[in-house]
Amino acid sequence: MLEVGGVFGQAGRDEQQSAEFDPAVNILPPQRNRTARVVVNDVSSLKADRMAKTVFYSFHYEQDVHRVQLVRNINALEGQPLLNSQEWEEVRRRGDQAIKDWIHDQMAYKKAVIVLIGKYTASRPWVLYEIEKAWADKKPLLGIRIHALSSLGSVDTAGSDPFGKVASVGAVPIFDPTTRDWAGKIDSKATYKKLSDNLERWSSQGATRLS
Template identity: 70%
Template sequence: MAKTVFYSFHYERDVNRVQLVRNINALEGQPVLNAQSWEEVQRKGSAAIQTWINDNMAYKRAVIVLIGQQTSSRPWVIYEIQKAWADKKPLLGVRIHGLSSFGAADSPGANPFEKASVGSGIPVFDPTRTDWRGAIDTKATYANLAANLETWSSQGKVRW
């Protein structure tokens, strides 16, 4: 069976890219809520969001932060990183800005682990590939991610 992971990401901006990651089927992640379900959790307030995160992260073997352009600015992503660190779960990042969302790649974002203050050395993998002009090749990026995601998932850093 695939390794179970919790995916941390910026929902509004990156949910389409996250669905591509999930479609690789290399790992088993928590269900990605549709927009209506996510809004329902949000309407219930911070305590409900925190409970949803805690419940969905509880039995996962690792936490993978899917890093897009604005991921490091999201308070719940920072919470998820800090919780994973406190729970001593393997933690790593994978850059997803090079995946296609509605036909376009995005710009890379800042490292969210620096903002979360969880120490240094947490690995961040970047599957982004470019074409001969230097433009992001979203298909080659996806293929590179598909070929490496399972291997990368076993290289997370754990707090001792």
């Protein structure tokens, strides 16, 4: 296990530091004066049977549901049921407590929580709630950028770091499969292939609160 502890230096949220255990991962520094004590799983020491097979996906439904479906179609991991818009609206109409109860039930027995980060994910209150809950419950937590996946033929620009919006959360790894062609344009097909090749492995590298 790799243990990361202490006070991290201040840096802009858009500045990312490469993690030694995987060139595709970035660990973003927490806010000023915030101490973090986390465990990041070292993938080289994990056996296949410890991979996170069942996970909770946190995401912005309206903007990214088609991208999330692409992630689910990889079939490397088992996520919670993906509600359609009508089903989600039925839960939402019952109020905040009903939403919290649904989140609690779906997250309860998952081995990791993966935030699928799109353009506006960091601004969504329920995503931030899910991040806070995952950290409090000591579940392995990580992010994967999905803005470069195609949604109805279009891609998005990268969104900001949602973990930096939750004061209680320490340093959390963010993986970015975004791939560009020779002209610097996002290649959504190559991005999807990179995600498909790495999703299961990345899922085992979440950060966990120690105390």
